[in-house]
Every structure is written in C-alpha cells, then in structure tokens.
Amino acid sequence: MKSLKTIFRYIKNYPRLVAAYFTFNILSVIFSVVSLGLLAPFLMLIFKQGDVLKGVGNSNGFNPIDRFKDYVSAMIEEPGGAVKALIIICLIIFVAILFKNLFAYLSMYYLNPIRNRILNDMRTAMYRKILQLPIGYFSDQRKGDIMSRFANDLNDVEVSTISVLESLFREPITIIFYFTYLIILSPQLTLFLIIFLPIAGFVLGRVGRSLKKKNQKVLQQFSNMFSTIEETLGGIRVIKAFNAEKKVQGKFDQQTTNIFHLKNKANRR
Numbered sequence: 001m002k003s004l005k006t007i008f009r010y011i012k013n014y015p016r017l018v019a020a021y022f023t024f025n026i027l028s029v030i031f032s033v034v035s036l037g038l039l040a041p042f043l044m045l046i047f048k049q050g051d052v053l054k055g056v057g058n059s060n061g062f063n064p065i066d067r068f069k070d071y072v073s074a075m076i077e078e079p080g081g082a083v084k085a086l087i088i089i090c091l092i093i094f095v096a097i098l099f100k101n102l103f104a105y106l107s108m109y110y111l112n113p114i115r116n117r118i119l120n121d122m123r124t125a126m127y128r129k130i131l132q133l134p135i136g137y138f139s140d141q142r143k144g145d146i147m148s149r150f151a152n153d154l155n156d157v158e159v160s161t162i163s164v165l166e167s168l169f170r171e172p173i174t175i176i177f178y179f180t181y182l183i184i185l186s187p188q189l190t191l192f193l194i195i196f197l198p199i200a201g202f203v204l205g206r207v208g209r210s211l212k213k214k215n216q217k218v219l220q221q222f223s224n225m226f227s228t229i230e231e232t233l234g235g236i237r238v239i240k241a242f243n244a245e246k247k248v249q250g251k252f253d254q255q256t257t258n259i260f261h262l263k264n265k266a267n268r269r
Contacts, residue, residue, distance in 0.1 A: 008168075010118040017117075018169075021110040025170045028103035029177045035096035037181060038089060107170070119154060126150065147226045221259045228252050 011018060075085045126149065182190040232239065232248055239248055 007118065010121050011114065013121070014114055014117060017110050017114045021107050021114065022169050022173075024103045024107035024110065026173055028100050028107060029170075029174050031096045031100035031103065032174075033177050033181050035093055035100060038093050038096065122154060123150070126154075147230065218259060218262045221255060221262060225252070225255045225259065228255060 075088075078084075130146065179190065182193070228248075228251060232252075239245060
C-alpha cells in the first residue's frame, strides 16, 4: 500500500495524460464487449440458422444483443437475406475489433509518457536524496546497494507502474462492462461466477505474497552482486597482487547462481 501511494503521488502530476489513458481504455473495453457480444449471432447464423429464426419477436426490449438477433432473424426471412445478414455482422465485428485495437494502442501511447516521466521524477528524487545524505551514511551503506536501487529497483518500478495503472483504471472498467454484459446475458451464471471469485482471489493473493518474498530475495542478491563488482573494480590491483582472481570469481559465480535459482523459482510459480 505504501508503494502504491508513492506511485500515485507521481501519477497525479500528469492529470491530462491519465485522463486520456482512462478515456481510451473505456472506449477500448466498450468495443471489446461489442465484438464479443456479436460473436453469438454470427455463430448462430452460420451453424444454427433455424434457431435464429425462432427468436423473432421474442426480444424483451432490454438486451441489445437479443434485439440485434431479432433484426438479423427478420433479415434472413427476406430473399438473399442470410448472405446480407452475414456480411453486416462481419462488417460490424471487423469495425468493432479495429476500433478496440486502435483505442488500446492509443491508451498505451499515453501510458508510455506517464511511465517514463514517473521514472525520471524518481531518478531525480533519488539523486537529490543522495546529495542530501550525510557523509556518515556512505561509510555504512555499500555502494552496490545504492547502484542496485538505481538499476534494478527502478526497473521494477517501471513494471509496477504499468500494473498499478492497469489495476486502477483499466481493470475496474473491464470488470464493470463485462459483468454488465454477463448479467444481461445470464444472471444465473453471473451469480455462480461471483460466488467463486473470492476463492480465486484468495488463491491469487497467496501466490502474490509468495512471489513478493522471492522477488525481495532476488533484489538482495542483485545488491550483493553489484557490491562485489564495485569492490572488484576498486581493489583490482590488490586482487591481482595476491593472485585472488579465482577466489573473487568463485564468490561472483556463487552470487549469479543464487540469482539464477531464485529467479527460476519466482518465475515458475
């Protein structure tokens, strides 16, 4: 939660970019729902043309998909109407998918400057903080830890920024629109899905906490590796004078092996 507040503190500095990202996400989800909803009459028209005709006049006036099915069914009754209906459905699906991908691209187009500006702000803030720290801090803190924060931690922030923006803006919109469509399509199945959502959330939460612990261990190993590199570069003459290359190499190999195993465990979960 603390990291989320930190990222949000930077995000709020760019309201126009966030608003554009939010708007294009809404449009992308809307056209995604439209393209998905039209697959049903499309498949029924191809494989179950007789069943489509049974729906004529049975629309309840609330479900737009049912109303569209009735429209297609009425069109099929006309001479040559089946081909005409198929062409119309294909065109609508094509246009919906086209606009969905277009708005998804535009949302990512505005997401990239948000992410890059946040990273630049964080780099500037971190460097300013380093200049403000007392000299005693650097005698206790290893340089590799500081370098690791600039390199690996900021890379993790870059990934988490996208995840935060998606969880704050895209995912709620997607859930709302798809749940609305599911309720219109089948309230019973939607209720069944809602019952099992907490179970899935509990399982995913446990997995997420486990991954977080493993990622912290990976970051610590990266910090140790950077410290070893910094110590090697600073004391390369001493290492060569005492023929300690094999010892230093063995230490570094052990650290990279630990990183390899930890990252494999984290990625396989």
